[in-house]
Amino acid sequence: MATALTDNPTANDAANDAANDAANGADAGTPAVRLSHVSKSFGRPGHGQTVLDDISLDVAPGEFVCLLGASGCGKSTLLNLVAGLDAPSSGEIRVAGDRRPALMFQEHALFPWLTAGKNVELALRLRGVPRGERREEAERLLELVRLRGAYGKRVHELSGGMRQRVAMARALAQKSSVLLMDEPFAALDAITRDVLHEELTRIWQATGDVSVLFVTHNVREAVRLAQRVVLLSSRPGRIARQWQVGIPQPRRIEDAAVADLSVEITEQLRGEIRRHGQH
Amino acid sequence: MASTETTTATGPSAPGGDGPERPVPGGGDRAADGLAGLEAGLDALETPAAQRTPAGRVLRTKVLPPVAAVLLVLAAWQLAAQADLKPDYMLPGPLDVWNALAEEWYRGTILGTVWNSVSRGALGFAASLAIGTPLGLLVARVGFVRAAIGPVLSGLQSLPSVAWVPAAIIWFGLTDATIYAVVLLGAVPSIANGLVGGVDRVPPLYLRAGRTLGATGLRGVRHVLLPAALPGYLSGLKQGWAFSWRSLMAAELIAVSPDLGTGLGQLLENARVLQDMSLVLGAISLILVVGIGIELLVFAPLERRVLRGRGLLARG
Ligand SMILES: Nc1ncnc2c1ncn2[C@@H]1O[C@H](COP(=O)(O)OP(=O)(O)O)[C@@H](O)[C@H]1O
Ligand SMILES: [Mg+2]
Numbered sequence: 001m002a003t004a005l006t007d008n009p010t011a012n013d014a015a016n017d018a019a020n021d022a023a024n025g026a027d028a029g030t031p032a033v034r035l036s037h038v039s040k041s042f043g044r045p046g047h048g049q050t051v052l053d054d055i056s057l058d059v060a061p062g063e064f065v066c067l068l069g070a071s072g073c074g075k076s077t078l079l080n081l082v083a084g085l086d087a088p089s090s091g092e093i094r095v096a097g098d099r100r101p102a103l104m105f106q107e108h109a110l111f112p113w114l115t116a117g118k119n120v121e122l123a124l125r126l127r128g129v130p131r132g133e134r135r136e137e138a139e140r141l142l143e144l145v146r147l148r149g150a151y152g153k154r155v156h157e158l159s160g161g162m163r164q165r166v167a168m169a170r171a172l173a174q175k176s177s178v179l180l181m182d183e184p185f186a187a188l189d190a191i192t193r194d195v196l197h198e199e200l201t202r203i204w205q206a207t208g209d210v211s212v213l214f215v216t217h218n219v220r221e222a223v224r225l226a227q228r229v230v231l232l233s234s235r236p237g238r239i240a241r242q243w244q245v246g247i248p249q250p251r252r253i254e255d256a257a258v259a260d261l262s263v264e265i266t267e268q269l270r271g272e273i274r275r276h277g278q279h
Numbered sequence: 280m281a282s283t284e285t286t287t288a289t290g291p292s293a294p295g296g297d298g299p300e301r302p303v304p305g306g307g308d309r310a311a312d313g314l315a316g317l318e319a320g321l322d323a324l325e326t327p328a329a330q331r332t333p334a335g336r337v338l339r340t341k342v343l344p345p346v347a348a349v350l351l352v353l354a355a356w357q358l359a360a361q362a363d364l365k366p367d368y369m370l371p372g373p374l375d376v377w378n379a380l381a382e383e384w385y386r387g388t389i390l391g392t393v394w395n396s397v398s399r400g401a402l403g404f405a406a407s408l409a410i411g412t413p414l415g416l417l418v419a420r421v422g423f424v425r426a427a428i429g430p431v432l433s434g435l436q437s438l439p440s441v442a443w444v445p446a447a448i449i450w451f452g453l454t455d456a457t458i459y460a461v462v463l464l465g466a467v468p469s470i471a472n473g474l475v476g477g478v479d480r481v482p483p484l485y486l487r488a489g490r491t492l493g494a495t496g497l498r499g500v501r502h503v504l505l506p507a508a509l510p511g512y513l514s515g516l517k518q519g520w521a522f523s524w525r526s527l528m529a530a531e532l533i534a535v536s537p538d539l540g541t542g543l544g545q546l547l548e549n550a551r552v553l554q555d556m557s558l559v560l561g562a563i564s565l566i567l568v569v570g571i572g573i574e575l576l577v578f579a580p581l582e583r584r585v586l587r588g589r590g591l592l593a594r595g
Contacts, residue, residue, distance in 0.1 A: 083491055100493060109488035112589040113506045122502060126493040146318050156590025159325030161318075174492065192321055198314050 030096055031058040032178050032211035033082060038091035039236075040077055051077050053236035054091070061096070061177065062209040066222035068265070069232030070273050075215040078237070079103065079180045082213065099127075101178035102171035106186050108163035110155045116166045117142065117151035123173035141169040144203060161192035165199065172207070179204075181214045185221070194253060197224050201249055219262045219269065224253045229265060233272045240272055371557040376564065379557035388541070389565075396527065396542035397569060399455075403462030404523045411467040411519065415474030415512075416500070429475070432468050440465030440522065441529035453536035458527065465526030466519040473515010477508030509585055517578040524570045543569070 040052040051074040059065050069075050080086045081093055083103045095101055110119045120138040129137060142148055145165040155163060164184055171179055185193040204212055216222050222229045226245055233240040243265065247257045353373050360372030367375070383389040417424045418432060443464045447457040481504060489495075489503035505512075531544020539545070543566050550558035586592040 085487055085490060100491060103488075103491040105484065105488070107484060109484050111485060111488075111503070111506065112591075113509065113585075122494075123492050126498065126502070146315055147322075154588060154590060157326065159322060161325065162322055170492075192325075195314065195318055195321060199318070202314070
């Protein structure tokens with residue numbers, strides 16, 4: 001099949017450590033995101049709940065990685081750590097480049113007091129783009145998500161799918177080399193989601209070297225989008241297994257190859273979940 | 280023309296069959312065009328159709344009922360006055376009140392009186408705004424400040440500001456300072472509390488989104504926190520104006536002195552001293568009309584604009 005297995009997270013660790021030893025330059029080998037032995041607990045140290053346990057993960061520049069796991073396994077927690085919204089209890093997170101990663105949420109999180117265009121412009125402004133260039137750049141970004149006409153529209157005047165596309169344009173406006181997405185399409189209907197999968201793939205390919213770390217609990221979505229699927233176990237969240245997805249893009253969610261790999265991953269995911277019912 | 284299309288898998292263009300599973304490479308442009316068209320279709324289908332309520336309907340459902348109610352009350356009042364339920368010096372009719380006001384108008388003092396009160400109210404409100412806003416921000420954002428003065432601030436809101444008048448007179452005498460002090464003590468807490476409430480109700484998602492965009496510290500306050508808190512802040516302002524106006528009238532009513540310009544409160548008090556019930560009722564109506572007028576002309580449109588812009592107000 002078109003899939004290769006990287007069964008063993010420890011093998012990954014060895015690779016990480018080797019790369020850590022390498023000089024800290026901007027050579028092609030530097031990962032866009034590197035998590036080294038990251039753990040996160042909430043509550044009092046020692047007594048609290050360990051949500052993430054010893055996660056080590058590299059995302060290469062330009063790579064599209066899907067983080068897959070059952071609800072409550074710590075996916076959002078992990079993304080928040082990478083986004084810098086929260087600090088790990090132990091371990092280290094490094095993000096290449098000096099820009100903070102862009103983050104997209106399940107809810108669009110656009111500011112309702114601004115128009116779609118001004119939402120994008122605010123991101124540009126906070127990035128330091130001079131006033132005179134913002135309008136044109138915002139229009140270019142909206143054009144990229146095919147919403148050229150939405151510049152002056154208020155958020156509530158847009159449909160759910162359009163809002164997520166504006167949110168995507170706003171995230172791209174940050175011009176970060178890392179795009180974090182936390183179940184951004186989970187609240188959309190299946191038809192719209194399907195279209196946005198295609199759109200996201202197209203935009204990711206067009207931008208070239210943007211790394212995407214995409215969180216989902218939807219196996220098919222993960223296989224539809226990712227170059228690599230990382231399965232998280234629950235309580236505590238650990239990397240259970242990883243799959244390289246060799247199916248060439250453009251894929252469709254109905255493709256037989258996507259379905260086959262989804263079945264395999266779903267089996268593994270169910271196994272992880274079953275373990276929790278046994279005691 | 281063909282009205283229905285039935286797919287019978289014949290011919291070379293039939294889908295499925297034993298061809299490749301994915302679209303042939305090279306059809307990329309066509310696929311992209313198809314996607315754009317699909318998206319445009321979805322956008323068109325899902326975008327809520329904007330509709331405006333016709334002016335006639337607004338007139339019928341929004342304007343007519345209150346006007347009718349006011350006319351009814353006036354008519355009942357006029358009837359009661361004409362039926363001589365009470366002597367005229369206790370219950371003058373609306374026409375008597377109107378005449379009393381008209382008399383003031385011809386004496387040329389009434390506009391000055393209204394202006395005195397409105398300018399005091401506006402100035403006091405502006406000062407309350409300048410004090411209440413940073414105060415509210417501090418209480419909302421600094422835990423220690425909130426713990427220290429938060430409860431006092433919301434407690435002050437329930438203290439009728441007329442209670443401050445005697446204290447203010449002792450401090451400042453019968454001067455403008457007394458009037459402004461009472462207005463400030465009435466309006467500042469409600470403006471600050473409105474802002475605190477507005478900030479507390481800001482969805483945490485906006486703050487997180489702002490932080491990932493790089494809006495931290497003061498930039499976060501300016502670009503995210505304040506605009507997000509604006510609806511709560513505005514309703515605080517509206518209430519703050521109502522409190523300003525009430526406090527101002529209380530102060531003017533009690534602090535009567537030749538040194539102080541005549542405002543509506545003083546007009547009312549003078550009319551009472553002269554036992555001129557028509558003018559008393561006239562002054563009360565003026566106070567009511569000015570208070571409601573400013574709310575309707577300034578605050579209601581502002582609030583409507585803000586809420587409508589955010590889709591928080593149903594049309595119609
Ligand atoms: N701020 C927090 N305080 C305490 N527990 C938390 C906090 N955030 C998340 N958790 C817990 O961490 C676990 C993982 O949450 P989350 O990362 O949101 O899961 P997912 O996104 O995979 O559904 C949950 O059990 C949740 O209760
Ligand atoms: Mg989540």
